[in-house]
Every structure is written in structure tokens, then in C-alpha cells.
Amino acid sequence: VPPEKPVNITCWSKNMKDLTCKWAPGTEGETFLHTNYTLKYKRRWYGQDNTCQEYHTAGTYSCHIPKDLALFTPYEIWVEASNRLGVAVSDVVMLDILDVxxxxxxxxxxxxxxxxxxxxxxxxxxxxxxxxxxxxxxxxxxxxxxxxxxxxxxxxxxxxxxxxxxxxxxxxxxxxxxxxxxxxxxxxxxxxxxxxxxxxxxxxxxxxxxxxxxxxxxxxxxxxxxxxxxxxxxxxxxxxxxxxxxxxxxxxxxxxxxxxxxxxxxxxxxxxx
Missing domain, CATH: 2.60.40.10 (Immunoglobulins)
Structure with a gap:
């Protein structure tokens, strides 16, 4: 079964330089196939996608971005779930670091x-x-x-x-x-x-x-x-x-x-x- 799209993305920053996000795997949970989750983010008005590298820092479905984040700039954040049968992409969450x-x-x-x-x-x-x-x-x-x-x-x-x-x-x-x-x-x-x-x-x-x-x-x-x-x-x-x-x-x-x-x-x- 292809993965469901991840849901309930929430993010927070402890020092205004980092960002931690977590999510849920979908309404039905994970399938029997191994599923990889990738958190991606980018500045709203810039086209370059970035990929989070530090996973499982705040639970199974989480990732930590330690640095290189800009203030006063909205970010778009989403999670991609993939297995052998397909890919599912979460809804995009938009946030400003100062607000979280x-x-x-x-x-x-x-x-x-x-x-x-x-x-x-x-x-x-x-x-x-x-x-x-x-x-x-x-x-x-x-x-x-x-x-x-x-x-x-x-x-x-x-x-x-x-x-x-x-x-x-x-x-x-x-x-x-x-x-x-x-x-x-x-x-x-x-x-x-x-x-x-x-x-x-x-x-x-x-x-x-x-x-x-x-x-x-x-x-x-x-x-x-x-x-x-x-x-x-x-x-x-x-x-x-x-x-x-x-x-x-x-x-x-x-x-x-x-x-x-x-x-x-x-x-x-x-x-x-």
C-alpha cells in the first residue's frame, strides 16, 4: 500500500536559530512496508528546497534544523513519505521562526x-x-x-x-x-x-x-x-x-x-x- 500523506506538522524554536518539527504518519498510521520520511523547507520567496538532516530528535517522527535559518522571513515546510509503492506529500505549513x-x-x-x-x-x-x-x-x-x-x-x-x-x-x-x-x-x-x-x-x-x-x-x-x-x-x-x-x-x-x-x-x- 502506498504511504498516506503525513499530517499534524508542528514546529518550535528554542533559540531563534534552530527549528524542530514533528508530524504524524497519517490517519491510518504506517503501512506494512518500510516508509522513509523527509522533512523539507524553503524560504517562501526563494525557490531552493532544503532537506532536514537530524531525524528522531524529538520522537520517531521529528527532525531538527540546527542553524542557518533567517528571521523575519516566512518558511514553507512539508514532509514527504515514500516507500516502494509510491510517495505522499503533506500539506505545506508556513511559519515565521519568531512566531514559534x-x-x-x-x-x-x-x-x-x-x-x-x-x-x-x-x-x-x-x-x-x-x-x-x-x-x-x-x-x-x-x-x-x-x-x-x-x-x-x-x-x-x-x-x-x-x-x-x-x-x-x-x-x-x-x-x-x-x-x-x-x-x-x-x-x-x-x-x-x-x-x-x-x-x-x-x-x-x-x-x-x-x-x-x-x-x-x-x-x-x-x-x-x-x-x-x-x-x-x-x-x-x-x-x-x-x-x-x-x-x-x-x-x-x-x-x-x-x-x-x-x-x-x-x-x-x-x-x-
Missing amino acids: VTTDPPSDVHVSRVGDLEDQLSVRWSSPPALKDFLFQAKYQIQYRVEDSSEWKVVDDVGNQTSCRLAGLRPGTVYFVQVRCNPFSIYGSKKAGIWSDWSNPTAASTPRSAQTCSCCSPHSRHGGDGGVEARPPVRHRPPCPRRATYGCSNLGIKLYDQWRVWLQKSHKTRNQV
Whole structure:
């Protein structure tokens, strides 16, 4: 059977001098015959075809072009599949190197407690080294999960800062945290670039809570006989924050801290009565 045309060509550049592309062999996969794949590329307005030489650098169907690429110039890229029974050519992908830049994951990710606050963690990291060599900025994302869960929660509002406080966490709980980076505004490019891989997970635990907060629970509690005892209403109660991360918003953290101060004072007053 002749080969199917390759599909899903995606490319990225780590340093604006190279390009790595990968593809899929076709909707039905490879045939029983051995199939050769050749990635070719050329500048859009120039007629000379070039052939990629470094294959299998990012998986079975991939190739790396290490140098001699021009900036501010669209490239046409395609893959040819061939076996004894024929040749199939993918659709042509057109791209500019500046629009597909990515980086290594952020390095030196540190997660630590915020004093004795049992529901917060501080996350700090360093920008990827490539950001220091080229004229572009970066935005970051954080994802975190508790130790006994596989579900990650993502913080999108980190912006271009390299630190963040996670609030609304469970006391006495181990969290795993990862950070990734997306370069943007590369030499004025309007596209956002490509997200890096996530950094390796970094673990830290929140302090154990000295007391259980019930201010956000319904205003009732169980009496000794199993009934429900009404709780006196608390006047001037500020709205309870949602028990979830406030991301890296300074305003959100400030409001959260104000709520905590009020909560501590209310517990102190209640214990003195």
C-alpha cells in the first residue's frame, strides 16, 4: 500500500536559530512496508528546497534544523513519505521562526511556607536562561495538586513576575507545584509563542492548622443530643473568600489577608467570652 500523506506538522524554536518539527504518519498510521520520511523547507520567496538532516530528535517522527535559518522571513515546510509503492506529500505549513519560539522550563523552582499561615505557600523561580539572551518577555503559569490527587489546578494570572503566593490551600497538606513559561513580544511579534514544558514537580507542605475554621460553614452546629443548635449571628461579618487559590493577584491576596486578620480577632474574642 502506498504511504498516506503525513499530517499534524508542528514546529518550535528554542533559540531563534534552530527549528524542530514533528508530524504524524497519517490517519491510518504506517503501512506494512518500510516508509522513509523527509522533512523539507524553503524560504517562501526563494525557490531552493532544503532537506532536514537530524531525524528522531524529538520522537520517531521529528527532525531538527540546527542553524542557518533567517528571521523575519516566512518558511514553507512539508514532509514527504515514500516507500516502494509510491510517495505522499503533506500539506505545506508556513511559519515565521519568531512566531514559534519556546524556552526551557523555568529553573530553580522553590516552594516554601508563608510563615505560620496554614493555607498559603510561596512559589519562586528563575527565568529560563534564553530569556536573558534575546529581546523578549515571558508570561508564566503555575499548576499545583495535592499529594493524593492527580487533578492539577492552574493559575493563569501570574503575568511576567517570577513569584506567586498560593492561597486557600488545605492545612497540613503536601502540594506539588510546577511552572511553565511562554515568551511573547519577540522583536515585536504579535503572536504569543509556545508554552514550554512544565518544570519538574517541587513539593512542600502547608503547616497544620491549630484550629478548624467554621466561619464559612452554615450558621449552625450539632448539639449534644444530636439536634441542631442555633449559632448567634455574627455582626459585620466580611464575605468569606472562596476556598481556592487567588492566583498571584496582589488585590486578591490583600483581601484574603484582611479576612484572615478579622478571623483571628473573632476567634480571640470568642475565646475570651
